[in-house]
Amino acid sequence: MSLTQETLPAADPVGLHRVLDRPRVLPQAAARLDARPEVADDEVRLRVERLNLDAASYRQLVGEHQQPDGALDVPALRARVLGIVAERGKMQNPVTGSGGMLLGTVEEVGPASPLGLRVGDRVATLVSLSLTPLVLADGLERWDGRGEQVPTDGHAILFGRSVAAVLPDDLPDHLALSVMDVCGAPALTRRVVAAHHERDRGAPVVAVVGAAGKSGSLSLAAARDAGAARVVGVVPVEHERAALEASGLADAVVLADARDPVALRDAVVAGGGPADVTVVCVDVPGCEGGAVLATADGGTVVFFSMATSFTAAALGAEGLAADVTMLVGNGYVPGHAAYALDLVRTVPAVRSLLEQREARR
Amino acid sequence: MSLTQETLPAADPVGLHRVLDRPRVLPQAAARLDARPEVADDEVRLRVERLNLDAASYRQLVGEHQQPDGALDVPALRARVLGIVAERGKMQNPVTGSGGMLLGTVEEVGPASPLGLRVGDRVATLVSLSLTPLVLADGLERWDGRGEQVPTDGHAILFGRSVAAVLPDDLPDHLALSVMDVCGAPALTRRVVAAHHERDRGAPVVAVVGAAGKSGSLSLAAARDAGAARVVGVVPVEHERAALEASGLADAVVLADARDPVALRDAVVAGGGPADVTVVCVDVPGCEGGAVLATADGGTVVFFSMATSFTAAALGAEGLAADVTMLVGNGYVPGHAAYALDLVRTVPAVRSLLEQREARR
Numbered sequence: 001m002s003l004t005q006e007t008l009p010a011a012d013p014v015g016l017h018r019v020l021d022r023p024r025v026l027p028q029a030a031a032r033l034d035a036r037p038e039v040a041d042d043e044v045r046l047r048v049e050r051l052n053l054d055a056a057s058y059r060q061l062v063g064e065h066q067q068p069d070g071a072l073d074v075p076a077l078r079a080r081v082l083g084i085v086a087e088r089g090k091m092q093n094p095v096t097g098s099g100g101m102l103l104g105t106v107e108e109v110g111p112a113s114p115l116g117l118r119v120g121d122r123v124a125t126l127v128s129l130s131l132t133p134l135v136l137a138d139g140l141e142r143w144d145g146r147g148e149q150v151p152t153d154g155h156a157i158l159f160g161r162s163v164a165a166v167l168p169d170d171l172p173d174h175l176a177l178s179v180m181d182v183c184g185a186p187a188l189t190r191r192v193v194a195a196h197h198e199r200d201r202g203a204p205v206v207a208v209v210g211a212a213g214k215s216g217s218l219s220l221a222a223a224r225d226a227g228a229a230r231v232v233g234v235v236p237v238e239h240e241r242a243a244l245e246a247s248g249l250a251d252a253v254v255l256a257d258a259r260d261p262v263a264l265r266d267a268v269v270a271g272g273g274p275a276d277v278t279v280v281c282v283d284v285p286g287c288e289g290g291a292v293l294a295t296a297d298g299g300t301v302v303f304f305s306m307a308t309s310f311t312a313a314a315l316g317a318e319g320l321a322a323d324v325t326m327l328v329g330n331g332y333v334p335g336h337a338a339y340a341l342d343l344v345r346t347v348p349a350v351r352s353l354l355e356q357r358e359a360r361r
Numbered sequence: 362m363s364l365t366q367e368t369l370p371a372a373d374p375v376g377l378h379r380v381l382d383r384p385r386v387l388p389q390a391a392a393r394l395d396a397r398p399e400v401a402d403d404e405v406r407l408r409v410e411r412l413n414l415d416a417a418s419y420r421q422l423v424g425e426h427q428q429p430d431g432a433l434d435v436p437a438l439r440a441r442v443l444g445i446v447a448e449r450g451k452m453q454n455p456v457t458g459s460g461g462m463l464l465g466t467v468e469e470v471g472p473a474s475p476l477g478l479r480v481g482d483r484v485a486t487l488v489s490l491s492l493t494p495l496v497l498a499d500g501l502e503r504w505d506g507r508g509e510q511v512p513t514d515g516h517a518i519l520f521g522r523s524v525a526a527v528l529p530d531d532l533p534d535h536l537a538l539s540v541m542d543v544c545g546a547p548a549l550t551r552r553v554v555a556a557h558h559e560r561d562r563g564a565p566v567v568a569v570v571g572a573a574g575k576s577g578s579l580s581l582a583a584a585r586d587a588g589a590a591r592v593v594g595v596v597p598v599e600h601e602r603a604a605l606e607a608s609g610l611a612d613a614v615v616l617a618d619a620r621d622p623v624a625l626r627d628a629v630v631a632g633g634g635p636a637d638v639t640v641v642c643v644d645v646p647g648c649e650g651g652a653v654l655a656t657a658d659g660g661t662v663v664f665f666s667m668a669t670s671f672t673a674a675a676l677g678a679e680g681l682a683a684d685v686t687m688l689v690g691n692g693y694v695p696g697h698a699a700y701a702l703d704l705v706r707t708v709p710a711v712r713s714l715l716e717q718r719e720a721r722r
Binding site: 014016023024026028029127128130131161162163184198199260261262289293303306308309311314315317318319320321322323324325326327328329330331332333334 | 375377384389488489492522523524560622623664667672675676678679683686687690692693695
């Protein structure tokens with residue numbers, strides 16, 4: 001790259017100075033990033049230990065490199081990943097557009113970095129590989145191609161506004177990563193429950209839809225931690241009901257198909273609702289109407305499911321003349337990873353539910 | 362319908378008691394509603410004067426009834442609308458799923474109706490025809506089929522949680538209806554701006570993207586009315602910039618393509634931002650990243666555009682490590698129609714912008 005001869009342009013907290021496309025776009029939308037190792041004042045350089053390719057990206061890459069007899073062409077797969085990173089300066093699958101995350105160790109910290117990292121910290125990135133400047137220094141020889149975990153060596157750059165979490169010593173990597181993957185949900189749930197208190201509305205009744213899942217069980221624990229008057233877990237099947245009830249994470253556990261608005265409302269009411277705060281953690285489409293209907297006037301619905309339809313939520317609430325605040329679940333809340341890990345440490349029922357889930361995979 | 366012999370089941374505020382489908386679904390999803398004229402305790406019956414078919418529904422119906430020579434088969438079109446209403450008990454186009462709204466006069470008010478209407482009030486419904494029980498009593502002879510405004514006679518039912526607004530005496534019907542169509546935007550903008558004050562964050566800087574449109578100009582006026590420190594209007598083209606600047610509704614008017622995140626951020630900053638509250642009123646896809654980037658940490662983005670992508674907003678904010686609250690613009694806020702009409706009355710620049718828009722159509 002000819003640009004390596006120039007000085008890095010003035011640092012921008014979202015990484016615009018690393019974008020090589022003209023006109024300049026955001027790093028995620030860019031075709032090419034400048035991945036040189038020199039850090040700007042607010043940047044951090046990591047020594048990369050492992051990439052964790054996004055599941056959609058990995059599936060697509062494997063599909064591309066299957067031989068006629070069904071065997072995986074591992075050298076070609078490695079060459080493809082190396083080629084993408086060399087060309088784009090980041091590991092963003094050009095077909096799926098997705099990335100993944102990485103594990104590494106902090107190698108250099110710019111003097112103005114706001115991330116609070118220290119040289120030697122072992123971290124996971126919580127922003128996507130699709131916007132993280134990356135150079136691979138090995139030939140991926142240690143990757144057998146059979147999984148989305150890619151052992152490697154190289155460097156990556158974090159911007160002023162990137163997010164990385166220090167991996168805890170007291171929890172296994174796989175558990176910590178699994179929790180970090182959904183850590184926005186408990187952090188935002190805590191904030192919304194606390195805001196209800198602040199506005200002098202008293203302690204809210206909180207319903208979590210999809211309460212036995214990863215983000216659901218963490219959100220239940222966060223709601224109780226933030227002082228909810230009552231937490232109601234909604235699950236779709238009997239074995240989840242039994243597991244959640246045994247965990248003690250909820251004051252009431254109710255069964256309902258979240259896609260059936262009347263059934264969802266009736267179940268939440270039977271559990272002690274309607275809810276002042278409803279947290280939607282189920283990844284199936286069509287839960288918007290039920291979530292609105294299960295929520296009291298003046299209440300809040302937080303949608304964490306990526307299957308949420310914006311128009312179904314907006315028009316559904318309007319059609320029901322429902323005065324509810326509806327939040328797009330932002331995966332970033334300051335301190336989210338540390339808070340979620342603390343819940344895992346301090347609420348044994350959460351850890352146990354998460355470990356049961358991992359064991360079933 | 363055999364059910365007319367039975368007693369109406371116990372009233373439900375969202376109208377479940379009028380749903381004839383089994384299992385019972387919400388009125389909007391129902392194939393058939395019970396549209397009998399007797400009102401439940403919390404219902405209101407209207408004498409219908411005019412239907413206002415939704416544009417998508419009207420286009421579809423006209424397309425169905427075009428003769429080979431291109432002429433409209435008006436008797437067949439009338440028969441089709443009469444047939445839908447007779448069969449479904451509501452005017453919901455079975456192809457588009459959409460409805461529209463209606464104008465009428467209050468004929469009977471149940472003793473427990475919370476809507477605050479009186480017999481004789483002339484009202485417009487602000488919930489969709491797709492969920493409003495309706496019986497047509499004429500043959501639509503006064504409708505020439507050439508427009509979506511359908512003069513008729515009949516009755517319609519409002520539920521406890523329906524929404525209807527009394528038409529003002531001092532504004533032309535067309536202007537009042539046009540304002541009511543988007544009245545959720547200024548009401549929610551006012552609430553969000555006021556909430557910033559309450560949380561002791563001081564008066565916010567508010568940016569309205571798509572500020573020269575109907576919902577945009579009303580939102581600008583609402584932001585100023587609610588005590589914004591500064592209001593910035595963002596528009597895409599020069600003639601809108603000139604018109605908005607002349608109106609005086611904004612402290613600064615800036616030009617930017619809202620689909621370009623960097624351009625949008627830079628424009629809002631140049632106008633006095635970043636914004637504490639960003640209101641997105643432009644109906645084009647791809648504005649999520651720019652809206653997030655133009656908003657200060659701790660700020661709020663309100664998405665009113667139906668072109669908003671839930672995942673683009675959620676992942677965009679996460680990728681930018683942006684601690685912003687993102688709201689799905691709920692079209693229903695108590696008192697929204699009265700507030701929007703008051704803005705039109707008290708802020709001459711809003712009325713003038715709206716009338717200029719209507720004149721250009």
